[in-house]
Amino acid sequence: MGAARQALAKGLMVQGADPAAVLAAVSRSGLPSLGGESIRLEQHPRRQELLRLTTPMTWLGTRGARREGFDALGYAIDMVATAARQAGGMLTAPGLSLGGSAVPLDGDTHWLETADPVEQEVLCNLLRRHSPLLIAIAGRGSFVRGGRRDRIGSRWLADSHEHLAARFLASVTERHLYRVQAELRRRDGISHLDRMDVAPLMGNGSVLVRCLDAQTSLAETRAHVLLLSALALRARSMVKEGRREGPVSQRLLEENRARAISDGLRAGMVEDKRPRERERERERDRDRGRREHQVRDAPPDERKIPARQAVRALLDDLVPEFSRLDATPEEILPLLCLVELPGGQPLRAQDLLTRSAGNGQALPEAVRTALTDSRPGGLLLDAVLAEYPGSGQLMLNVWREALESGLSLRARRDHDRPSARSGSRPDQRRRGRAGDRRGRPAGPSKGGKQQ
Template identity: 80%
Template sequence: MPAVGGEPIRLEQHSRHQELLQLVTPMSWLGTRGARREGFDALARAVDTVATAATQAGGLLTAPGLSLDGSVVPLDGDTHWLEATDPVEQEVLCNLLRRHSPLLIAIAGRGSFVPGGRRDRIGSRWLADSREHLAARFLASVSQRHLYRVQAELRRRDGISHLDRMDVAPVVGDGTVLVRCLDAQVSLAETRAHVLLLSALALRARALVKEGRREGHVPQRLLEENRARAISDGLRAGLAEDRRPRDRDRDRHDQPARNQNPQERKVPARQAVRVLLDDLVPEFSRLDATPEEILPLLCLVELPGGQSLRAQDLFAQSGRSGRVPPETVREMLTDSRPGGPLLDAVLAEYPGSGQLMMKVWREALESGVSLRARRDRDRAPAPSSGRQDQRRKARADGRRGRPAGPAKGGKQR
């Protein structure tokens, strides 16, 4: 098997589904374009090796939940591990990922696909059918004593005592964070984009720790309701906001909103994902990300007409005759280019708006300033001189019917 950073990629059989295989990559640093190119090129070669072996054995390689001949292929998830520098960062990262877990589910969730069959419009078929996933719990600490209490609470309430059954969980002893709420993807380009998204959130957690800040506690009931909506409806879901004030100013401004009907305070998941991606522009920039690399994320929220495009949708286009060519599936799983075939499809289907979207995000990533911050900066009024302020005040006083008095420190005419 090809190696990443000197360590080989392992091929393992799935513990519950004998027909599924898993490729396990070693822990590696992916903070630059070169490192990501090396890592995903090696992963593409590993997948291609498995595809060749399957063909020689008389079989076909496909992705979880993607049926080529009408047979049922089980769905599964992509498991990610993120390394933290210390227990405090591990705790903040766990809670930050917990808060965004409904959005992560909406981003990566997908339904099963059978050529010629009815489209599965569920947000995440894998999580909807799973009995081995729990919503993440807020962690006040990642000390062994506190985690023991969390395990005891899970055992008492849910009959499960393993932390790794949660969507996001700390790995005791090695300082890593386990993320297991993302559906398995059908292309390397989508997996690459998800790796960048998780890496950006890890950088955000590190920045919070350096500033001496922690991640707040989102109410568990609110989190689980939003999680259920994301699993059911994906990007079509309406997610309730956490409207609790966090400081005095927010309390003053949000007081009327808290008295409204909670159903009137839902935010479309698509809008929330767009805000999240824009908010993470500084972190994407620090990772030296390109718009091509995060294109699978942009295709969910930035295409014209509110359209969303995933790699799985390309199979529907190529399989209109009732059968997806195995070569198309193999290309998706082995194309390590940033954006992959999805980039080609976007530029072909949306030639004008697609190029504009790439241009806008390229400028944002190169500057490291979010689109919202750039808009606010451009709308800010230009600073005026002291004489201009005096003239404006005099005109205002004249409109009010008062004589224009002298400006402070000026001379009266």
């Protein structure tokens, strides 16, 4: 099975210049093409100072394809930055102010192509289940030079009135989606599916993901593309095996989503402690003739786990998909920097910009470098190897070994553990023929008599 094709709309912002003039200058020069189609630069429909670089739907399933795609995207961002400087301004990321006043925020929008409606349904529900973790991974606070550090999980989603938690989709047929739209209109006053964090797109069979904050570095955007591609590959495998993604309590999902928006990776995620046990109880209750709604409304057995632990478990679970995508540990380093660093504190590209501002360095140049550096890991890789020369390289080596084997770290531990059936325990080897595995004396042969 191959990876799904993807498209990306990278959020950017122009400060100190007319965005329309920047857009006109870039249009005259012509943006690079990707997969035979040109990258597009557009203004935000409601905030004119925000720009979006949109790539065509392209296949990023190999290391070489990603290198080509992100080199082209980095070159396009550099063209926009050059046009902004020539117009007397500078290019930054949304929510990243190089002056002293707050600036608008935006997100990075992703599209994932699916093969058929069944895969589209499974992918929508799979992304829905992991949407709180995606928000915790990509969320960031606004940065105003000279201001206090914003410690919120996602300032963009916290201030937004255009985002809804995704709904479970039992089907993506037109009739079912019409019912979902009617329910959204009745309960929330919104009748558009694309207002949800994860939504199916009719006609082209794609899935829209719009809950990830606009990143301050191209390396982080590349890691998010890989993460979504791995989840799409997982959904494709589930469809091939005849499995589907079950429903998650909407109340539970919205509670975790609110925690991720508020606290990010510091949040405690509520999870259902016994989903399989409750499913078996449902089956028993159905056999006994009880009504369905009585079983569905039963309160779940819940417990909280740290968001960092949940993200770490998700990355470990997706190692087989990362391996099939030919991913390197440097490419997913921005994800590992959230959960694997020895200090225990997550490290983002925005933190490096904060250090640059504190050290009196040229912040505009640091921002431009982060946005245009298309290397796997980018500036984060340099910072990790400089601050953690031993443990940082060890972390990369451990993940490189896992990606080469195609087994998660948990699966590798289980694989290396001696089997109980192999008779490899020392007491068993010493016992030999003197007795059986329980230590009893050897019995007589068939038809014989024990003396």
